[in-house]
Amino acid sequence: MIKLYDNGVYLVNGTDIVEDNGEAAAALAAKCGQAPSKEEAAKGTMAYSILEAHNTSGNMKQLQIKFDKLTSHDITFVGIIQTARASGLEKFPIPYVLTNCHNSLCAVGGTINEDDHMFGLSCAKKYGGIYVPPHQAVIHQYAREMLAEGGKMILGSDSHTRYGALGTMAMGEGGPELVKQLLSRTYDINMPGVIAVYLTGKPQKGVGPQDIALAIIGAVFANGYVNNKVMEFVGDGVANLSADFRIGVDVMTTETTCLSSIWTTDDKIKEFYEIHKRPEGYKELKPADVAYYDGMVYVDLSTIKPMIAMPFHPSNVYTIEELNANLMDILDDVEKRALVSLDNNKVNYTLKDKVHNGRLYVEQGVIAGCAGGGFENVCDAADILRGKYIGADEFSLSVYPSSQPVFMELVKNGTIADLMETGATVRSAFCGPCFGAGDVPPNNGLSIRHSTRNFPNREGSKVNNGQIASVALMDARSIAATAANQGYLTAATDIDVDFKKPKYFFDSAIYENRVYNGWGNAKPETEVKFGPNIKDWPEMSALTDNLVLKVVSEIHDPVTTTDELIPSGETSSFRSNPLGLAEFTLSRKDPAYVGRAKEVQAAEKARVAGEDIFAALPEVEEVFNTINGTFNVSPQETQIGSTIFAVKPGDGSAREQAASCQKVLGGFANIANEYATKRYRSNLINWGMLPFLYQGELPFENGDYLFIKDIKKAIEEKNDTIKAYVVNKGMKEFELHLGNLTEDERDIIEKGCLINYYRSQM
The missing domain is CATH 3.40.1060.10 (Aconitase, Domain 2)
Structure with a gap:
């Protein structure tokens, strides 16, 4: 209850x-x-x-918070350190741990993942950081084992930065918030x-x-x-x-x-x-x-009974008992919900074909990562499976212990042997199954996972290629019970088992012998190692007095996740390359977005270069003619960019790239009914994008141009209400809102991004 x-x-x-x-x-x-x-x-x-x-x-x-420690993984630390370097970083002022648990098994792009790792190691040496090599630990398990302390605070560039059970208040944020800490600035929030x-x-x-x-x-x-x-x-x-x-x-x-x-x-x-x-x-x-x-x-x-979160959100929950008792009705509801996430008719989606003789059959089980790969979870799963077999049909089971010390103890106490004997495979510490870089299920497959999320396509399928698979979240014990019944959904409470609860022994030598700890011993003479995929952020211009925005995508899903804004999986290999990664923006939600945004960006690039913006984007000449029928506005002194509308964007990952990819493509704003998380809104602001709010029926649609007069003045004067005009609808006036912005946030937006903000102070 x-x-x-x-x-x-x-x-x-x-x-x-x-x-x-x-x-x-x-x-x-x-x-x-x-x-x-x-x-x-x-x-x-x-x-x-x-x-x-x-x-x-x-x-x-x-x-204005100063954290005790920082932690990042190999999808995020390159961009963070590159931003900090561009902003004047000399050494890490507090312990900063660089783990390598996300791109450890990605094979996309040849050497680029390992290049990121070598970048991290060289930066740990140069700036005095801690470097955890690939396969040693997932980011959050290492933090639990080696960083957490009672009454302390940790900031991580991963949304699941949570160590509250150990007495540590931890927060997951986009990379720019870690940059602020690296530059001895503060994390600013209202109580x-x-x-x-x-x-x-x-x-x-x-x-x-x-x-x-x-x-x-x-x-x-x-x-x-x-x-x-x-x-x-x-x-x-x-x-x-x-x-x-x-x-x-x-x-x-x-x-x-x-x-x-x-x-x-x-x-x-x-x-x-x-x-x-x-x-x-x-x-x-x-x-x-x-x-x-x-x-x-x-x-x-x-x-509380054994639970299952059905596709495509962790909140779409039922008891397993309820699902089994009302199977077809619930599957029908899941399919109706899926139509929203999958844009209705792009793929044929159903789970009803998983019902075999009145029972739900799944093709895959995964116990992994910061949520599932803990010692007790794996031991309890092994107790349920001991002496049983997962079968020789479609069902498979993979187990990823959360760290090498956990793995070592599971080897020593025989748990790994027990699991392998059942037909399960055991992998190294890796976060891949959580975001589509490992154990991708087959097309139309259903995977049950003790991991963190089950958003659409997060498991690695690609709707645009006609692929769709599903993930349901469950506890390791019920996954093991299902495996014991060779893929037929089963609650752990339906299995008679004696949980042995073996004692855990931590072998610290594994880290002592392998982790590079340079905290307090920065070596500034160290040369940072750059692979060919590691690129600097492109130059970003400051906010001008007025702003012209073209709406280039319109999303009406109840919630838009960061996975939909910038997909995970193999695209993660390009997160050290801002322009390369930006090519994937909204690729699974609105494939035409990148092309539309680039068309508008051509005009802004021409403006910044002092060239003819009308030659770069002929349609914008009529836009300015219409604006100048009401106001006197100079095209050369007015930023021209793109914007998207989404009902509630930003649920899920802390990844800053959900915002930065829009910015490097010329995005200057989001318009939303509300923002799903503080961290996504912060990411927009830190990349110099305006986090507009709008309630009610939209006065504009995809393809419309919006004009916002005196936007810089409104930022400076701390105005919340902003007048805007739909240019191609007779300069139809409407109001946008900005919500609360701190002084620093206003300055960041005016300067164009966090990098510009810090450069202005150097």
């Missing part, structure tokens, strides 16, 4: 819940004598104390709301962390209950969960669209730090005697 409170709540002594419903003062007085004010009680959360300790602004309403997640009871045997996580995601995603807030896990049920179990729930909080997470800590977390030979990293965390939360998610762990 999951309950969402309609009002804020007070938590007294960590256990008693008092809803802020008009009678709270009397109830609080009865429980603790004198009722503190709501403002004072809000300071009693763990989140508040950690943010206060890291805030440099002196104002707890407008935070976020804090939502309590009160856990009580104990999970049923066979229920795993992914089941709890999916149940919570299903309850809070669509209604935005925790959007851009901190989830604070409290309650007597926390003590009933192992450290690995808590980690498995925590990493999936990203899929709720929350900002960050933090948990109460206890002896189990203390033992985690001791096992990993860092006992000094532990800190006891708990709310104050009275703490006020902006809401509460109440979770009775004992009522």
